[in-house]
Amino acid sequence: MKDNPPFAFQGRSLPMPHRDDAIHTSLPTDKELVLKVIPLPSDTNGNGDIFGGWVMSQVDLAGSVLCARIAQGRIATVAVNEFIFKQPVRVGDLLSFYSSVLRVGRTSITVQVEVFAERIRAQGQYVKVTEARLTYVAIDDEGKPRVVPPQAG
Secondary structure, three states: OOOOOEEEEOOEEEEOOOHHHOOEEOOOOOOEEEEEEOOOHHHEOOOOOEOHHHHHHHHHHHHHHHHHHHHOOOEEEEEEEEEEEOOOOOOOOEEEEEEEEEEEOOOEEEEEEEEEEEOOOOOOOEEEEEEEEEEEEEEOOOOOEOOOOOOOO
């Protein structure tokens, strides 16, 4: 089998995962399902895979679900602390976005988002394709940071 050429990231050369190297996994039970979506042909890059920017925007939406609930109002993304593309996303994959709260600060909330693909030709089998850690801040009507309401329980 031919090795995949490496790609550069922050000055380091990293091996690109082979499409067939995906390890099937179970969906998480300790996170909340916050979004499901199917990417379309209009979302592809020049290689025919789903454009990374499209995936990032969906992760941002998924990450905001729990944060908006906790903040009880407007929030804004202030940091993408970590973003890892583990496997390509393909047209027709059913993507499931799972999120969990890592930290609630005075005005900010940090979440972890994991994305799993159910391949169109492998129903019932899931591959983790992306994971990310994002931070949001609660904002008022003028867009200024505001205190996150105390959590019940």
